[in-house]
Amino acid sequence: MNSSTRKHRKKKYKTYILLFIAAILATPLGLFYSFGKLIQPVEAYSNSTISIEIPSGASTAKIARLLKDNNLIKNDFAFRILSRLSKSDGKMQAGKYVLRNDMDAKSIIQALVAGDVTHDAVKFTIPEGFEFNQIANRLAGNELIDREKFVQLANFGDFNYKFLEGIPKGENRLEGFLFPDTYQVAKGSSEEEILKKMLDRFNQVFQESYYQRAKELNMSVNEVITLASVIEREAKLDNERPLVSSVFHNRIKSGMLLQSCATVQYILGERKENLTLKDIETDSPYNTYKYQGLPPKPIASPGKPSIEAALYPEKTDYLYFVVSKNGEHTFSRTYKEHLNAKNGN
Template sequence: MAKALIKSRNKGIKLGLTFLILAIIIIATVGFIYVKEQMKPVDSEGVSYDITIKIPSGSTTAKIADILEENSLIKNKYIFKIIVRMKEVDGKLKAGEYSLNKKMDLYQIIDALVKGNPKKTVKFTIPEGYELSMIAEKLSKQNLVNKERFLELCNNVSLFKKKFDFLKELPEGSTLEGYLFPDTYEVYKDAKEEEIINKMLARFEQVYNDKIKYKAKKLNLTMNEVITLASIIEREAKLDSERPLISAVFHNRLKKGWLLQSCATVQYVLGERKENLTYDDLKIDSKYNTYLYKGLPPGPIASPGLKSIEAAVEPANVDYMFFVVNKDGSHTFSRSFNEHVNAKNKNK
């Protein structure tokens, strides 16, 4: 009887150990699969563009992991820290500015940070209200692009549609006018024209957020209409406080079916920013001439900044129909034509 009990107990212990070992194997396998998955690129399937990050001097591995996770370059910051320790490179990750992308796996990112960033970079700033031709000219003078190739690429939107879905919303025949966001950028000195364009389009995609999209939808405006209107506001306004007022004038005119009569659109047709337009200038036959054609032009006339884009979807609640520029760059707004004429006479 005792032997039978001992035999039964031993059998139970063996069975329990078997289940325990199986459980450990299963847990280890699941854990291994999970860790392996977390080490993979964030976006191995889709189209990915470079993301520039800056690792400050003296950053710990934990701080670097936070920066990478915040920029969606790694899936799990804890796994990152574990792999760094396993590779025995803790404390060897170098500070600097890096261009990384979501197609890089954990090992590639760690190797890049260990190696450091020996490439020299250069900064450039595109002011708000610049046209494509002006952007090309500025970058060419900084020896960053071949002007002709840059403009040729900007005139071929289809080359960038795979990377940026928002470009699919543009009307047929559009260029990248208005969509290279004006900002300060840092690129490698040997960056190609495509890389610079991608960087600027990526910034636009970031700026044109869900909040702006929601407000545009409420106003029944397409993205192209928003950016077109914003570009006109950008060219007309000098003071940030006046952007919503200028936007309101154009919105009010559009609602009433009036001509927008923006000098900035005529200047775009002329290809030069004349301070004073002649009557002949105002007669130039172009869909961009808002003195001849009602509604918005076919596309943007320049690259608008964020404040102009916001003004385009958030016009001031006023009934102004006219504005005239004052000598100090500000504007006088009027409700009636007579008020407008008086304001113009005062500025002579």
């Protein structure tokens, strides 16, 4: 083989390599360009609005199909990819929306995640630590629900959520599971729609890793939320919640009574600053001064910091805590230390 032939073949080989590299580079660029087009507005220069209702519990795939059927997005699969990339999967809220087909897919996702429903909407806020009765009273006071119907539905309605598995229908069934947050609902929303909106929010917060952690602790979801609700009522500062949690975990392990004032206050139906001996003697499975372990059900709606504290307590050997006037706690390992802390020593 002469040198000219070898040079020709070498040149030809280099050309193939360059073409191959170009093809590899062109493929993602082409895909990126195509994806970019698919998430653009359906009609970029249109002002027309479209009313659409996202049902409670709808998956991202179902939401994408609804949007595509209503000519609000170009491609449902591209919408699903974008929701995954933007970490919005499972965060889009149910409700009645007025959207425009000059909105791109990103703007639509942002509106659905924010719960930016129609202008004919009402906002309400449920603070962390609210009990079910307080929630019902607030919603009824804002004329958003029929209280009797709301309570009946909460106790005996059909709700298909993983976190409610094993919790029987009956009084205070949803205590602790109506997530505390600010909500926006369309005027005239039914009691069921409002309940499901709050349960959907809990479902978003209580992620899969929490279920796995509960198993590691040998706790049911109900037990986790029950402990979280006690932590919510006992601790005022987020940075102290894991420490309060450690005290309760340590007490349970050692067979001690939890002795939480918050559980007695729940029985009494009022938040007395100082409990009497008579209060502490109240006979109820919720009375953690009389009965070992956790109460049978949550005593309030815990926020995310309290849920995480219940699942991930600080590693300590504390068995006691006492609150000071400024809301901070002093933690102790022995009863003697605890008495000194109570006496301000």
